[in-house]
Amino acid sequence: MTLLVFPDLPGLDIAQSKRPEIKSEVFVNPLSGRESRLRFQVYPKYTFKISLNALIEDREDTDLQALMGFMLHIGGQASAFLYRDPTDHHVDQQSLGTGDGTTTAFQLRRAFGGFVEPVHNPDSRWLDVYVDEVLQDPAGHAIVDGGRVVFNTAPGSGAVVTWTGDYFYRVRLLADGYDVVRIAGGLYECQDIEFIGSVRAVV
DSSP states (O other): OOOOBOOOOSOBOTTOEEEEEOOEEEEEOTTTOOEEEEEOOSSOEEEEEEEEEEEEOSSSSOHHHHHHHHHHHHTGGGSOEEEOOTTSOEEEEEEEEEOOSSOOEEEOEEEETTEEEEOOSEEEEEEEEEETTEEOOGGGEEEETTTEEEESSOOOTTOEEEEEEEEOEEEEESSSOOOEEEEETTEEEEEEEEEEEOOOSOO
16 A cells, blocks of 8 residues: 655744654552563654644645645544655665675664664655665665565675665654644644654554
8 A cells, every 4th residue: 555645845844843752661669669661662653743834825736735635635543644754864875784695685774873773664766775885776676565675686795785765754643633724815824733653554
């Protein structure tokens, strides 16, 4: 299933927020007060909050129609979609691992302050794969569902596999509707649109 991409609209407030969250639990012994801590998730889910402050409705193809049409298509919280974070959507020569002469599949990933997590939703329009810094012919590999690079021929032993490209976040809305407010003439705003990471049904 091909997911819709949140439209690139003008007026995105620079004060957008992004919150990584990893599910954990703290158990406290009622007698001693000692804590036991347990982490349930290896990778975080991200919550975003954005505001659009300049949606224009005085052109044939209006920003307002693009937003409203998108919201109606995804049906509120019912459907996942893809979001390109303006400040975090690109990697450059990110390592995917080292070849051993037999492994053909490598998971796309990105590093953030030393923490490495998988990239499951790459933008296939902007994706290059390298072996030992040599750009690979796209005919020699495929990008399969879930963000894995699968080579026709395994990279040689010791060969460093990297990628450069863009990626999306798979998310869903946190509410079924958001208010669009007319602020002047043909100018509208939509405040505090929230969405959260949506885990794939099949990983």
